[in-house]
Structures are given as C-alpha cells and as structure tokens.
Amino acid sequence: MEVERPYHSPPSKPLSDARSFGHDDICKILEAHGGIDPVGLETPAPCCEIPHTEVDMREATLIGEGAYGEVYLVKWRGTEVAAKTIRSSVASNPLVRNKFLQEMVLWQRLRHPNIVEYLGVLDLKHSVRLIFLAEYLQNGSLYDILRKKGRFDPVTAVAYALDIARGMNYLHRHKPRPIIHRDLTPRNILQDGAGRLKVADFGLSKIAQGKDALGYKMTGGTGSYRYMAPEVYRRESYGKSVDVFSFALIVHEMFQGGPSNRGEDPEKLADRQAYENSRPPLSSIVYPEPIKKLLKECWHKNPDSRPSFGEIIMQLEVIQENLQQRRLMNCSSCVIM
Ligand SMILES: Nc1ncnc2c1ncn2[C@@H]1O[C@H](COP(=O)(O)OP(=O)(O)OP(=O)(O)O)[C@@H](O)[C@H]1O
Secondary structure (H helix, E strand, O other), X not given: OEXXXXXXXXXXXXXHHHHHOOOHHHHHHHHHOOOOOOOOOOOOOOOOEEOHHHEOXXXXXXXEEEOOEEEEEEEEOOEEEEEEEEOXXXXXXXXXXXXXXXXXXXXXXXXXXXXXXXXXXXXXXXXXXXXXXEEOOOOOEHHHHHHHHOOOXXXXXXXXXXXXXXXXXXXXXXXXXXEEOOOOOHHHEEEOOOOOEEEOOOOHHHHHOOOOOOOOOXXXXXXHHHHOOHHHHOXXXXXXXXXXXXXXXXXXXXXXXXXXXXXXOHHHHHHHHHHOOOOOOOOOOOOOHHHHHHHHHHOOOOHHHOOOHHHHHHHHHHHHXXXXXXXXXXXXXXXXX
C-alpha cells in the first residue's frame, strides 16, 4: 500500500543504504560531507505498540502462511485476533522494518467496514520478529473460498464486488492523498463471519521484494503477477487505476470460480497482458452483459480510461438492483404458477 504519486526510480540515498547495511565507517564519511538520511532509519516509526504480556503466543493456533511468515489466531485481552508474524530474516533489515512500521501507522488510522482493521504491533523490543495484530476474519481469504466453493451466483458475486469496491473507494479517497493498494489479489481479501469481504494486507511483499526498501519492485512473487496492471509490469509510472485493473481480474474469477488460465505461469500471463493486451475470456453464458462491459472498462489498457471506484460502485449498484428485480420477478411467477 502506498500513498499515490507516480512511481519513478527512487532518488539515490547513500546514507540510508549505508546505515541499513551497518557500514558505520561509511556513514561517518557521508555525514561529514553533508549526507542526509531521507529514509530516517534513526527515527523510530510511531506505531501503536501492544505489550507482549497481553498476548500469549504459546496459545496461538496457526491459521495461514504468507510469503514472509505465519498468521496465528491468538487472544488479545480475551478477544480473538489474528497475529501476522514477519520472520526475523526479513524483519531484521532495519530499512524494511522501518518502512513496514510506517505503513502500519497509516493502516491503523483506516476505519471502514470493508477494510481489515489493524490493531497494533507487539512490543518491538521483545522480538526481532515483527508481529502485527489485526481483526480476525473467520472465513479466511477469497482465494480459499473460491477454491473450496467454486464460482458464485451473479447476485453474490456482485455483492462481493461491491464490498471490495467500497473498501478500495475509501482507500483511493483517502485524504490528504489517495492510497494505492498495489497488491490487490484474492489472497488479500478476507471474509468475516457475516459474509462481508474486507481488503487486507499492508504491502510487505512490495517492501521485502524491493531491490531496496524504497524502490518498490512489484515482482508478484506470491502470485500477484496475475493481477498486475500492464503499466506496473512494464515498470512505467502508474496511479491508482492499477487497483482497478486488479479488481477486474478478481471479479472475473468470482463469476468463473477461479482464474481462467490456472496452469499458465503467472509471469508469462502478466507479460502477455502487458505487451499483447491479452485478457481472460468473457463467455456470455457466465457474464451478464453489464458485467462484461464493466470488466472491459476496468482492465482497459489505457489507465486513464479505467473508471474510478466511485463510478464502479454506481454501476454495480444498478446491476445489483436489476439482478434483484429479476430474481423477484422469477419468484412471483413461481408463486402465481
Ligand atoms: N486477519 C486475518 N483473519 C483471518 N485469517 C487471516 C488473516 N490474515 C491472514 N489470514 C490467513 O492467513 C493466510 C496468509 O495470510 P498472509 O497475509 O500472511 O499471506 P498472503 O496474503 O497469502 O501473502 P503475503 O505474504 O504476500 O501477504 C491468508 O490467506 C488467510 O487465510
């Protein structure tokens, strides 16, 4: 997740780099010659710390595993929460650690029914590992749900699409600047016990896979390639419409029950999407006409032609109303018969 600005290669920051690699002698030379540390490794990120005594990690139940650590169900002050751990090999890099904590500060301030709520980080002095607490979403990820249940009926798929779009609209309308998620995938969308979808994840993959912590390199190492906007794959400047592109591919999967080209290498797929304008097929049997139209707009090759999430919500609400009316009409004819 990143506050919006067109992405270009980061400026050179030798002092930050030297500090992150622990080259104290080089730091001294750079400082003596007026070097500054734009990353601010010396400044601890302000982040809500939770005393480790309030959470007993020994009682933790493993509920999932990401690329950088496990996720556990734990009790915090008697309430079930998810503890996302970032293994020490990743978290021990001070540059990554600090950037990650800064991102947490931002996430913690977000409040929306369709955004996973982050509660804080466990006592930083206690462990080299980073452990973040978040609200626990008992139904797990959209990825797991799709694998278990397959495709959704159109009414459900549209309701879920609205959940995601509302969460994303909130991020994109964040003040003073929009927030771009940049890694919107079915694995980063979770479902609560009431069936509501929420957007999660605070961008560790982007931080940890970067060549350096600020030069985010969106490599898609955990499967994100499939959902990657062409301009990101081509390493061009990009804006918040990259999330709209990813959203379209997720909605496509909800109608179909998963990705259409499951067997294909995700990086090759992203390459074809970026350079050959290839997109998943839209069979008329599966996709209602207004959904086809919406998906084509959202995954348009020109980022400026993609609709905003505000516009997407309006379109989806009309589609939802029409679907519900059709359902009602079918029902009443059943009753009449
Ligand atoms: N807040 C949560 N509530 C319930 N389950 C969760 C929560 N967060 C994560 N999980 C579960 O843990 C799994 C792993 O999550 P995690 O965010 O670590 O990895 P990921 O999103 O798959 O990949 P990445 O490491 O790139 O973020 C998820 O797929 C989900 O099943």
